Amino acid sequence: MNQLLWMISCMFILPVYGQQPKITMLEAGTPTSIRGLSVLDDSVAWVSGSNGWIGRTADRGQTWHWQQVASHEAMDFRDIEAFSADEALIISAGSPLVILHTTDGGGSWQETHRDERPEIFFDGMDFWDGQRGLAYGDPIGGIMQLLATDDGGQTWQDISNQAQIRLADGEAGFAASGTGIRVLPDGHVFIASGGSQSRLFHATDYGHTWTAYTCPIIQGTASTGIFSIAFRDKQHGVVVGGDFQEDEHNEKAVFVTADGGATWQQPTVPTNGYRSAVEYVGPYHVVAVGTSGVDASTDGGASWVAVSDESFHVLRKAKTGSWVVLAGADGRIASLFLN
Secondary structure: OOHHHHHHHHHHHHHHHHOOEEEEEEEOOOOOOOEEEEEEOOOOEEEEEHHEEEEEEOOOOOEOOOOOOOOOOOOOEEEEEOOOOOOOEEEEOOOEEEEEEEOOOOOOOEEEEEEOOOOOOEEEEEEEEOOOEHHHHHHHHOOOEEEOOOOOOOOOOOOOHHHHOOOOOOOOOHHHHHHHEEEEEOEEEEEEEEOOOOOOEOOOOOOOOOOEEEEOOOOOOOEEEEEEEEEOOOEEEEEEEEOOOOOOOOOOOEEEEEEOOOOOOOEOOOOOOOEEEEEOOOOOOOOEEOEEEEEEEOOOOEEEEEEEEOOOOOOEOOOOOOOOOOOOOHHHHEEEEOO
């Protein structure tokens, strides 16, 4: 009986593992390194990157509209949040920190926040809905910087001192793909750190009070730690990273949790190196990208298989829909199909 059940289960499992994702290039050539990506649905996506560049499509990537944001051509926009084909927010890394808002498809931009402290550096942002969001940055005075909004990014409140996320010397976030922060329903939010030590922080009240969990991912130097996180629900998640200076080194570069980060399991087969973004593209199907390639898992991150050796910085699945988009250096944008 046990053997029969095993054979029946394999009939369902094996076809899933046989689905090899396919990557199709959509765009390349714009002189920007894309790290910000927001996919609204199966038609609309926005990207942001270095040299002040923003890209937008409303036809599933058939055509892209590019622009360098006026007076911000030197900015590196490391994250972007799209609310519609016409409305989006972008956030810069480094000083000065600026957050810009458009409601006309990028035709004009309004500055909604600015911080000119020389030590300011923000890593990413995420939104629960069209109004409520949270952005996080590297520590100042040992305190992780947090900005909260409840009006769609029109105004921002500094809640850093209230939240009191204390980081160790040399511990910070990574502005690698805007996916070091993830929000979940009912006020849940996770933020990852790396560097001298790497931890996962969890709040259940929209970012006001936090619990910290250690993670066994490779850490200890400025180029190591968690670079990206993804959660299927408040318990089940995947973290990826490694050492971006040794991007083919895969020891302790990916871990999974089934209890919200309290404990961690190392995959039986890891990713093929450093990865800067990870995304659930199905209940148990997870994809990770980095400068040394793309990997996929069909068992929630417990084991991985190489999909491509092409370099990408970020990937995201549509908020409503199934479209999966990847982006990286030299304005490269692609679609991923699960087949």
